[in-house]
Amino acid sequence: MQVLYIHGKGGNAEESKHYEPLFPQDKVSGLDYQTFSPGDTGREIRTVVEQLTEKGEEIILIANSIGAFFSMNAGIDGLIQKAYFISPIVDMERLILDMMRWANVTEAELEAQGIIHTEFGEDLSWEYLNYVRSHPIKWNVPTQILYGEKDQLTSLATMKDFAENHHAGLTVMENGEHWFHTEEQMAFLDNWIQEAK
Numbered sequence: 001m002q003v004l005y006i007h008g009k010g011g012n013a014e015e016s017k018h019y020e021p022l023f024p025q026d027k028v029s030g031l032d033y034q035t036f037s038p039g040d041t042g043r044e045i046r047t048v049v050e051q052l053t054e055k056g057e058e059i060i061l062i063a064n065s066i067g068a069f070f071s072m073n074a075g076i077d078g079l080i081q082k083a084y085f086i087s088p089i090v091d092m093e094r095l096i097l098d099m100m101r102w103a104n105v106t107e108a109e110l111e112a113q114g115i116i117h118t119e120f121g122e123d124l125s126w127e128y129l130n131y132v133r134s135h136p137i138k139w140n141v142p143t144q145i146l147y148g149e150k151d152q153l154t155s156l157a158t159m160k161d162f163a164e165n166h167h168a169g170l171t172v173m174e175n176g177e178h179w180f181h182t183e184e185q186m187a188f189l190d191n192w193i194q195e196a197k
Helices: 013-022 038-054 066-072 092-102 107-113 126-134 156-165 183-196
Strands: 002-006 027-031 059-064 082-086 115-117 123-125 143-148 169-173
Touching: 002 013, 002 038, 002 066, 013 027, 013 059, 013 183, 027 038, 038 059, 038 066, 038 126, 059 066, 066 082, 082 183, 092 123, 092 126, 107 115, 107 126, 123 126, 143 156, 143 183, 156 169, 169 183
Parallel strands: 002 027, 002 059, 059 082, 082 143, 143 169
Antiparallel strands: 115 123
């Protein structure tokens, strides 16, 4: 088996090393994607997955936050045996609309300006929003989801809807955050993967 790790925003492929002890019999690698749009990054991920498949590898995917969203836009679900999603972005349209609300930006304003910079550091893009709306997620992979109760980006209701609609397992960490990084959170994550294997 090949374990492929797709990082979230601000992450990197080095994070994949954390998962090596959890999959001692398998090869673990990470992808440092160079683009940051669903179409382009999806193509990067698909290229790597196809290369692994051509070598006869069976693939387990571990994807974090927006890395899960990019992976679900890569058209790879027929090539993946199992997926572990950590704090995945499962409804990007909802998140963009939430960010527009936080920034007090209307759809008309975003369409007129194309890109609007926000005080909280995210760029809102009309093109990105349209892409998301015209490319609904299709995902048919046995998937386990880890979600932090205090995730500010995706509501528990949204995550539950996604899990139900995609027959995915959902584990909620009480007081967990979107970014799993503390010693307690990482121990919970490790235990979750071991139990879900």
